[in-house]
Amino acid sequence: MTGASGFVLWLTGLPASGKSTLARQLADALRERGHTVQILDSDALRSVLTPSPSYSAQERNWFYRVLAFIAGLLAKNGVDVLIAATANRRRHRAYARREIELFGEVFIRCSLETCIERDEKGTYDKALSGEAATVPGLQVPYEPPRDPLIVVDTESTTPRQGVREILSQLEEVSYLEP
Numbered sequence: 001m002t003g004a005s006g007f008v009l010w011l012t013g014l015p016a017s018g019k020s021t022l023a024r025q026l027a028d029a030l031r032e033r034g035h036t037v038q039i040l041d042s043d044a045l046r047s048v049l050t051p052s053p054s055y056s057a058q059e060r061n062w063f064y065r066v067l068a069f070i071a072g073l074l075a076k077n078g079v080d081v082l083i084a085a086t087a088n089r090r091r092h093r094a095y096a097r098r099e100i101e102l103f104g105e106v107f108i109r110c111s112l113e114t115c116i117e118r119d120e121k122g123t124y125d126k127a128l129s130g131e132a133a134t135v136p137g138l139q140v141p142y143e144p145p146r147d148p149l150i151v152v153d154t155e156s157t158t159p160r161q162g163v164r165e166i167l168s169q170l171e172e173v174s175y176l177e178p
Helices: 019-032 042-049 057-076 090-099 112-118 123-129 159-172
Strands: 008-012 037-041 080-084 103-109 150-153
Touching (some): 008 019, 008 057, 019 037, 019 080, 019 103, 037 042, 037 057, 042 057, 090 103
Parallel strands (some): 008 080, 008 103, 103 150
């Protein structure tokens, strides 16, 4: 790791692609290496920051800027931050990239069909029944990263394998010592 700054990884992908699962397991692996780690999970933070979310474009812009701001503060204080959040527009993640020195996107690739099958929260059911109108991948676009630090395909990779791949990539870009 360079200096006292931590790094920030934004795990992005469709809802139910495996972002939170990978973030938890990656945090455990980083802690085992002696790192201080904080997960910023959009579901947990939404319940505090936007208790009655509208998921409008304006609210999403605000919410993801706040996530990037918090992540940047933590990283400046030596904390490695894992953001587990869809951030369906590239501009949400681009803002974080501009503001945070050691930043990388981890694209959690998973087909929409598999995400729908895995969806324990009922996000897609609400969208398909008309209860929700702004679900990324269905009613609003999801823009995958153009140049992610790494791509983890959760349809063909277990979370443990995905964590190993991410750690290896972090060593390669010198965010971690081998």
